[in-house]
Amino acid sequence: MYDGAGCGLTTAIIGAGPAGLTAAYELLKHGGGSHRPLVFEAGEIVGGIARTESHEGYRFDIGGHRFFTKVGEVEAFWQEVGGADFVTRPRQSRIYYEGKYYAYPLKIFNALGNLGPFRAAGIMASFARSRLRPYKEEENLEQWVSNRFGRQLYETFFKTYTEKVWGIPCTEIRADWAAQRIKNLSLSKAVWNALTGANDTASLIEEFQYPRLGPGQMWERCTEKVRERGGEVQLRTAVTRVLRDGDRVTAVETEGPEGERRTVEADHFVNTMPLRELIEMMDPPPPDEVRAAAAKLKYRDFLIVTLILDHPDPFPDNWIYIHSPEVQVGRIQNFRAWSPEMVPNPDHASIGMEYFCHEGDGLWESTDEALIAQAGRELEQLGLAKASTVIGGKIIRQPKAYPVYDGEYRAALDTLSGWIDGLENFQSVGRNGMHRYNNQDHSQLTAMLAVKNILGEHHDLWTVNVERSYHEDFTTEEKTKRQEQGPMNGAAAVPTR
Known part of the structure; x- marks a missing residue:
């Protein structure tokens, strides 16, 4: 059993995606040397859905992650952690509908x-x-x-x-x-x-910043800095149980790459895993109504078929939205348009064909060979490149990529957030940790506020990205009034309880 003895206050963080790693970095930066983060990541790569995968030297983004934000704290974080690796890229995207391409914007x-x-x-x-x-x-x-x-x-x-x-x-x-x-x-x-x-x-x-080797480069840099400052980031280490005593979480149980199990005690806990899984891992279990609420949460899964073509880029866009129901592909990325360094061969193209599906359905269960063949056919059907030019490919399946906003989710989430807020030393942040379809910057902001709470402040994480200042109908008068009340850090004012 690891109890963090001699390290001051320990914070166990579940997940090494943008939210989890932001929490670890912010604790080390603002904790006065008395806080040590322990990050547990079940996967082999940091970055969560914002990670960068690779295949034979070709690097690709799981879902397209622009680095653009109106949140000043997040912008400062990006520049501090990975600013030296940024390139500024023009945005170019189109919509394919009824056999025609529409510029978007x-x-x-x-x-x-x-x-x-x-x-x-x-x-x-x-x-x-x-x-x-x-x-x-x-x-x-x-x-x-x-x-x-x-x-x-x-x-x-x-x-x-x-x-x-x-x-x-x-x-x-x-x-x-x-x-x-x-x-x-x-x-x-x-x-x-x-x-x-x-x-x-x-x-x-119209333009955005992007790490030259993909968004995962930001989180690789962040991991390096966390480790340099005394924090831990453990890969291939899954949290399998969350132990609590009444309203206080006491420890997490982990399973490492060789199947070894440990119990890790900590003073504070920050979660980024999907809420449905989290509630199932609580020991003792939460009340029946909380478990029932968690079971109602639904997710949309995702896979990307990255195709290597034997010729240069077939289109200049960063991505194309495919509205046509005749093909299953939903969005197509051109990775060189994100950053030239993503594609090692100037005479080849690297194209990401994105499919939205449910884990266990026919598309998800298709073999890699069948998916590559289907993606090649659809690329040709859309008039972008011939299937015969495909010389390689790689499949990445991403479960629980998108939290679903159906008719049951809101009441269920209210029940879950109320119960989680009742835990003294436990916070849940990020996209799946809050069952909210946040962008990367808003996921990071929830982590930053969670750290401020650990350090003694009082912020309501659940209001991030739902405040009036984020909405289309936020008026000039309301914005002026908000600015007169206090600084906005370049975005919406930091929400407080």
Whole structure:
């Protein structure tokens, strides 16, 4: 048994993704030398969903991670930890729909040329109707998007792709997902941006920073710094049980790479594993209503087929959204467009074909050979490259990539967050640790606030990325009032309890 004796206060951190490693780094930076983090990661690579995998020298991002944020603390962290490795990349992306490619962000003449004047007029008429007769309540994604863009544009550009990603109808996806993910964007603003070249929305940035060797390079650097300062990051070490005594967590049990088991006591605990798994590992178990709530949480899984082509890049985009239902691929990445150093051979291309699925379904269970062949066929069907040019590939399956915002999740999450907040020395952060579809920067912010709580402050982690300042309808007057009340660190004010 390891009890951290002689090390001051010990914090056990479950998971070495962006949130877990941020917590470890911040503890060492701000803990005055009296806090030692112990990070336990079940996988072989740090970075979680933001890790960088490799195959025969080709490096690839699991899901596309731009380094762009309005959160000042996170921006400072990125520059401090990995700023020397950043390259600034232009954003270029398109939507494939009904056999045509649409520039995204919207380019007005491209869109009008593809849609045709009659369809474009119909979309604008539909938008006008949505302003005159909006849905009075916005309970689901369909209602939320239709109110802001009109029903016709929703059916043209939102419905097919969103249902491909989530595997459920848009009427079953809660409106708060849209409010969180399609921030600060409306049809009128998108058209204005297209006409003027202006761009003041989080969804439509034109350039971003990116580590030259992929997002995992940031978390590899962070791991090095944590270890240099006396923290531990243990890979291939899974947490299998979380032990508690009443409202206080006392230890975690771990299983190492050779099957060895340990009990690790600590003063504080920070979790990033999925809440459903966490509740199942609690010993003694939480109350029945908490366990029942955890069982209601659902996830969407994901796999990426990285294809190596025997010719240079078939398209210049960072990624293309595939709205067409005729193919299963949902998004396609061009890794050289993220960073030239991701692709070691200038005469080859590295293309990531992303598929959204459920663990155990037909796509997930397909052999690697079958998936590579399917990805090659669909690449050709989309007119991007011939299947015969595929000379290699690599499959990565990522379970629980996306927390699902269905009709049951909100009540279940309220129950879970209330019970977790009742634990004296335990906090849950990050995307899966909060069952919230956060971006990387918001996941990091929850970890930073958790560290501040450990050091004696009082912050409500559950309000990160749901405050009014993140929402599309946050008014100038409200923003001015908020700024007069205190500094915003370049983003939303840090939430307090």
